[in-house]
Amino acid sequence: MDVLRTELSPESVDLVYLDPPFNSDRQYNVIFREDQQPAAQARAFHDSWRWGPEAAVWYEEGMNYGGRIAETLVGLRRFLNQSNLMAYLAMLAPRLIELRRVLRPDGSLVLHCDPTAGHYVKILLDAIFGPENFRNELVWCYRGGGVPRNAFARKHDTLFWYAKSSNAPFFPQYEPYSAASQQLVRSRGGVSIDGRQRDLERGAHMTDWWSDINSLQTWSPERLGYPTQKPRALLERVIKALSREGSTVLDPFCGCGTTVAAAEALNRNWVGIDIAVIAISVIERMLQDDFGLRVHINGIPADFESARALARRDPFQFEAWAVSKITHLRPNKTQVGDRGVDGVGWFNVTSDSPSKIVAQVKGGQVGPAAVRDLLGTMQAEHADLGVLIVMDRITPHMAAAAASAGVYSGDGTMFARPIPRIQIASVHDHFDGRHPVLPPMLRIRPRAVGGGNPEP
């Protein structure tokens, strides 16, 4: 919100896509529950939306805009009380108003949500953009993941497209006709059964439900290890249909940068905002890997002092940032505090049993005990290599403890030189350009380890 309000000029953006977090894995009735834990106590990514002092402030901000939006908020609150869902809507309302402000007069906004709260979000969007500016409810269908026992499998998300005015551009997209239709139309000299001319080369005008783009599976090469990552093809379709080359696309909840990547690939300017340092850090790496772009992004530690400040302010984000600095290690999603595994990666991936590497991050002062701790974790995790990431300089005692863990040579043919089983990387080393020597690693979890099942 701060970035939106302070850094973006009015009418400067052509297309907004947003995919705000909503923990819809929880039972549907939980979103109606009144839950007083302040949002600030919950981790930003997992559970931003709880009724509390913060949500109450956003609600008042929304009310200050007056008019239709204030009336809508009052009505919703009368029905939803101080529930998690009301907190979500209260926080969303002023953001959507700001997003409308930064849109050009012929701009469009696409909000990605799911059936958990989509019907309420649409009421907000009607209030802010006007029902006359609603263009499409796009239904993105996918497969994979679990199924409930007592209902049909929930396998679609909803994207609401609103335009700021009737001048918003639209570039139709086309999909191939079915094989049967193609055959029929060919046999009738290019005319379908209803007598209309069909352009088989171009395909059919795309409908508002899409089932040809699947959600990202564990083994998708595109996966960056960021939860809730959306497929790039989905964003490419939205961007191609609703914006021109050279225009500007904004994603204010950009996660690992799917919109950024799609916009970059399609020659649009882009702005991405995310509250999580790890998200921005992953985008920095993705831009370099996929587009050869070296960028420095605001909010990412740029030197030792800012890294230390991050470690003090938010140890979780510091851990995630530190892990992301080591190529293809990914933060361990189940991490708790400073214990256990903070990062994980795989190498030797062509063999039947890929080898594992684990990382632990220590933000405070540490000694040789931290190295022994990592060795214990490696044994418990059946990991062949370990990296200890520390804030301060590495002491000779720590280096000696790491050296005594020996080296890893694989089957003897894999590496030019044996690799130390434990390496210590310090934040100082990182900013001095010294990095651990690791084998080439996979960007994703290999199928052999994941058992081939998509992550839930």
Ligand SMILES: C[S@@+](CC[C@H](N)C(=O)[O-])C[C@H]1O[C@@H](n2cnc3c(N)ncnc32)[C@H](O)[C@@H]1O
């Ligand atoms: C559902 S994810 C977006 C995923 C994204 N579409 C992608 O493909 O990677 C939602 C994102 O919103 C971010 N977020 C949560 N609260 C935020 C806030 N107040 N401001 C900016 N970003 C926020 C989270 O860190 C998370 O990355």
